[in-house]
Amino acid sequence: MRQSLRSVLFLLLCALAGALAGMGTPSAHADDPVEVGVRPLHLLDRLEEGALKRRLSACVGRPVARTAFSISHRGAPLQFPEHTKESYLAAYRQGAGVLECDVTFTKDRALVCRHSQCDLHRTTNILATPLAARCRQPFVPADPTTGRQATAECCTSDLTRDEFLSLQGKMDAADPMATDVAGYMDATESWRTDLHAPGTLMTHAQSIGLFQSLGVAMTPELKAPEVTMPFDADFSYGDYADKMLAEYEAAGVPAERVMPQSFDPDILRHWIANHPVFADRAVFLDSGPWGDLGMAGAIERLPGLAASGVRIVAPPIWVLLDLKDGRIVPSAYARAAKAAGLDIVTWSLERSGPLANGGGWYYRSVSEAIDDDGDMLTVLDVLARDVGVIGVFSDWPATVSFYASCMLE
Template sequence: MRSSGLATGLLLLLGGWAHAADTAQLGPRPFYLVDRLAPGPLKDKLSACGIDRPYTPRSFSISHRGAPLMFPEHTREGIMAADRMGAGIIECDVAFTKDRQLVCRHSQCDLHTTTDILTRPDLAAKCTKGFEPADPATGRKASAKCCTSDLTLAEFKSLNGKMDAANPDATSLTAYLDATPRWRTDLYATTGTLMSHKEYIALVKSLGRKFTPELKAPQVPMPFDGTYTQDSYAQQLIDEYKQAGIPAADVYPQSFQLRDILYWLEKEPAFGKQAVFLDDRDERDKAFDSEKPETWKPGMAELAAKGVKILAPPLWMLVRPGPDGEIEPSAYAREAKAAGLGLIAWSLERSGTLADGGGYYYKSIKPLVKGDGDILRLLDALHGKVGVMGVFSDWPATATFYANCVGAP
């Protein structure tokens, strides 16, 4: 092993006990993906990076819910894994509890699929809807609904995080919970430490990373408990950064609700100018077409006129097949850039194997997707042709590796 490789090896060895803010531990996956790239200039460029050089954290690499390809999402363990893989920005989806405390959870009402609450009778009894098994005779699917707003912060913190999954055909609770996709793992799901938003801020601050909290859409009527309004909720999120002494420049607040972005722009402009408008209009409007600007409501120029600076759509919206079989920017991507909007894409490494074309996240380029190496082809197009600021990933090492190889920030 060359001396640089020895130094890197020592850093990897020490990484389990100490945090080295200027190094990243990539593991074998990025190099596995390079091996599966079709021969050509991109494979040559990425192969030249090598396994024994130092890799550093990059803001281009954004942790999506921690590192949920292998770790329970929004847990301390997942955040630590994302940090070690060099994610420069780490996400906390923000929901609220019964006592109006902010916590990290992808959905206000996902505790039945992301924690062990249904195995805890005392807390399961507090769920909005308890577990109901499937009934093959009637076609009824198994279901439950357990929300952060059903529990106090202390009760929420007593739960154990698990891999997000449930079996809708299950006729028993055990089968309902035992549903992790085969391409993920339960190896690290025996302990999943849930976190409040304040604890997430303290941890990410200690790691020297930046923050991207997403204000989740409430799944209970607002104002909650008669007085807790949507604006109260949006303001509380920002207040917790101010109370922790976090500079606004280190925070990228997100929301799928344009009203939240506009609230921050008006009430907290230092934070609002980095607010990220998450775009899921394809799921809300059947007429939406990423190649037809007339179906985008509001359009790119209108969003920019309202003060929106950063737009974040799913991966597929930003690309399309080119005439030469390459991946090229979509009309959506070109119009967004023309309007002066920064772009962030979500979410890499969320599709499992790409042998079937990659599903939802790759649907606009499915004819070009032949296997796992095409993750890097898409990443290269997003960076080099679309010009995205960063990419959310369920396994940040991949984006960290790519960013180091091509010089992305």
């Protein structure tokens, strides 16, 4: 109930703030129906028998509501090229109430949506275009005789805005043993698909316009630069952080609709000090370091983060979970974050592929209890009702939307 009320109140605040800001008539997209498709039902079929399965089964066929609890991670990259218009629209149609643009910059300082500054060789068709000559490290094929792997590195900062927009998005993948560009690019995992590629790349400003038209909230992540800062001698890290928020202000987006994210606590402190209207929704992406000593340190710093003005922390899923007598339960980190008065979001459901072998990195703390894809719903239930997260990033938001609409009423 607590999470449902938060989601409803947040979306109501977004709508009210938009009206007060004079954003005009509601978008034609605002009342589009949510279509979660068959995947949540497939996971439900695979869920072990019990109270959770009975309750979720009772919701099959009911309308699914859009919710801020369902946060799109890079769009819907389980099946769509990440950070593309098509991926964002897929996430929206699956009920995500919050959409994410990971933000980096180009050679001419335009802000664009990419998961990292130097991933174009994996996530676009750049290597098959004349712009490949502009890459920081051009493609070098693998050498089977020596075991040398194929390499390439292409960065947004190698290109202008217009050059970036001329590229096409593809599924994030690269074959390190490829001996030619075509083989290097054609490496999508078997549990994903190229069916919905290519995709349309977007600037940060274009993503804001799209998200405004859809009536959703927005969660930009300021990606760490992979070039020396200040860039071109006078574009500092602080300038970059300021520019990201300035693009929301320029578009007339109320701060209540924006959840800016960063892995860098100094950036959070910069936003809190210099952009206080965004402070309450700013998200600290906690990346550890983990391990026994690292986890203890991460837990110990939580009260200090709260005292500095941070309101929301976002660790990966496994950090919030533990096992007790074979059951998945909230971790010491999760309990400590709540005790410090911090809200929690987490990442990223539907990113690990099939869970038959323990679920991989995202489930590492509870891998002994993970042996089937249906366990995603069990994990989601513990995160929502026991840990008390206020939102879950997902590579296929339909699953979270279906769950939240059923269980968090």
